Amino acid sequence: MAEVEKQVDDMKIEENKNDEEEDDVNPWSVVSKSDKGVDYDKLIKRFGSTKIDQVLIDRIALLTKQTPHRFLRRGIFFSQRDMHRLLDRVEKQKPFFLYTGRGPSSEALHLGHIVPFIFTKWLQDAFDVPLVIQLTDDEKFLWKDLKVEEANRLAIENVKDIIAMGFDKDKTFIFSDINYIGSCSEFYKNMLRVQKCVTFNQARGIFGFVDTDCIGKISFPSIQAAPSFSSSFPHIFGNKKDIPCLIPCAIDQDPYFRMTRDVAPRLKYPKPALIHSTFFPALQGAKTKMSASDPNSSIFLTDTKNQIKNKINKYAFSGGCATIEEHREKGGDCDVDISYQYLTFFLEDDEQLEKIKQDYTSGKMLTGEIKKVLIEVLQEVVATHQENRKLVTPEIIKEFMTPRKLKYTF
Template identity: 75%
Template sequence: MTDYQGDAAKSPLELFEKLTEQGDKVRSLKSAKAEKAEIDAAVQLLLKLKVDYKKVTGQDYKAGCPPSENSLGSENGLAADGNNDEGDDEVNPWSVSTNNAKGVDYDKLIVRFGSSKIDQALVDRIEKVTGRKPHHFLRRGIFFSHRDMHQVLDTYEKHKSFFLYTGRGPSSQAMHVGHLIPFIFTKWLQDVFDIPLVVQMTDDEKYLWKDLTLEQCHQFAMENAKDIIACGFDVNKTFIFSDLDYMGASPQFYRNVVKIQKHVTFNQVKGIFGFTDSDCIGKISFPAIQAAPSFSNSFPHIFGDKKDIQCLIPCAIDQDPYFRMTRDVAPRIGYPKPALLHSTFFPALQGAQTKMSASDANSSIFLTDTAKQIKNKINKYAFSGGKDTVEEHRKYGGNVDVDVSFMYLTFFLEDDEKLEKIRQDYTSGALLTGELKKTLIETLQPIIAEHQERRKQVTDETVKRFMTPRPLNFNL
């Protein structure tokens, strides 16, 4: 059984014919200048059919080139989803880019990845179940996609527990503000649901992918753990672990890794992650290590031998390929599928075409930046949606859809009314780009300063407490 529920039952030829028919329909609607909503719906179906076709055949759809009768997809319907068929967006665990100044088209991404949109009904249900106002990341669509969140809420309403799992790939000493997004939201989830959390530090992954020593990767994990702890997690409900340390100390964790490895073929990981014959074998086997924390009995000190406690994973959507693989494997080794909540990407200062990079100091606001550095970076590098002159801006207004300062405010300005006022004023031209940047600077400076103060209180002993395998406080 796979997580894929599309047209897998259809033959490749039937799917090809359906795709050809849908393509003709889209062209017909466009030439007839049909309503935009009707065209968009037809295009969405076309994109979904292309995904279905690739999952069944393992090949991209090409008009006029029908598949051979023995065309088969990669085993169990798992296939690569790195590049958009339209050539616009590239989204995978190592690279995110788009040609669109507005950023990645997340509606298309939902169709390509086969997840579900977080709609108002789900946001309302989360509010009803928790009795708390939904986090502004949910209200504003920053967390925009999910897998099985309704099932998690069903479980919670039956007074059964679940647990949270998220992670960090420690590739540098300092984290940037974009890295905070999943942890800020995970902290909120931990508080409102009162549940345990495991945080995986994939120092092994960074050693395999980066030109770094094992010692550097492990040290980065320890330093990054301090920033994560500074987000305010409860030590009595949170276990942070380094793969390099925990894998050798937990037989049950490693046994789950081996179970996953046995049920995923080399062809599958090549299809999902784009590995080549020249990649080291560590990369090929790593996805099983990122999958293992999804299963409760990987942590016997927390859950004992219970293997039926469901996991909820808040993460950026570029990590979804790992967990599509995990969800495919889970029922075959007797475990529940993990549920997911996906976030959008935090854009680079230079624009939403890419996400922030820890390797480019000027693309990011780092958690170690001073108030002066924050001000200078925003004023100098933050891409503007304003017009070239004050006169033009006053007359025509700015474009918040491409303005990075406004995008950052949607993440960090909690006041909905104030954010909407800024949107209206900038769009009308009443608010200038310099004034918008000033608002962002005044919003971010205290947030970063407060984080730095909290981090100063996190000692090596504090890190050791969070990273020591131990029971956590929660009700099974």
């Protein structure tokens, strides 16, 4: 069937199997061939997205009347799909909603996990829009060695960290797939509609499924697609089917939404817009993203001040030289130095960050000194989060996770 085999731009992944330098990026694994990490320009070309430029950043600043978030200013959110079309709606005072998620595979989140949530909170506040957060505990049951009950328990534990990020309870609905899908027929109907539109050949081409994968994995992309449609949340949007969403996520999640964007017009739904982040590197270097199963690969939100200090001093990959004398002469390499990379995510002051870059690159600042700055920054970030998490009660969790009408102006 010609139509089945047709390759649509939004679903296409241009693979060059003969290119040994190509990074391996998919929803379950990120491996780079370079010490500097993933080549994001190549990834944009391969995925068919659009690089975020200053024109888009300036437009966001104009419409929100706010200084763009540091993640935008520094290119941490670097790629997008249909952002200008979404901003056209904002200019016409037409609504949209935000959708992001978390796959709960561990009790403790690390710093990389919270990057999309930090930016999503800024977007929610800046645009004053409702937000849905999906916890894919079903996915983790299918992909990990977890019982259903354990995957669901981890989802609730992760909710505490998500709420501690400061989301507006009146404008945020957090749901577990395991708990929500059975209670909302409209969500399930949208899953079925997506499933009917995507062939196995297409799913295998997008996600790399093999014959030994369980059928649950093959059907799961429809579950991650469903929250892109306003009709999946009748308690929030009533019978409105034409409200688009914006999805902030790391770019490894893009395959799900290339599929969704291809299916949406056939269902007479608007395509979701996306804004993609780079990967938060492991302490050992930027070749891979962090693993929740390796406590030494990152800073976790449960770490003590002393653990943060020891991890950074012991494991943070350095861009400095072998000796002090050589470093003073040649300077450090900020492109591979993990302490500097982490500071680009969590140090708010642009001028201070630029001075650190200049001093480290020139050799004026040593590796131990840049690590000291990072330790102080991250100790404060994690301590603040831990205090906020203590305030999250079972009653507050229930409020966030109860299907209800959210407050918004449109």
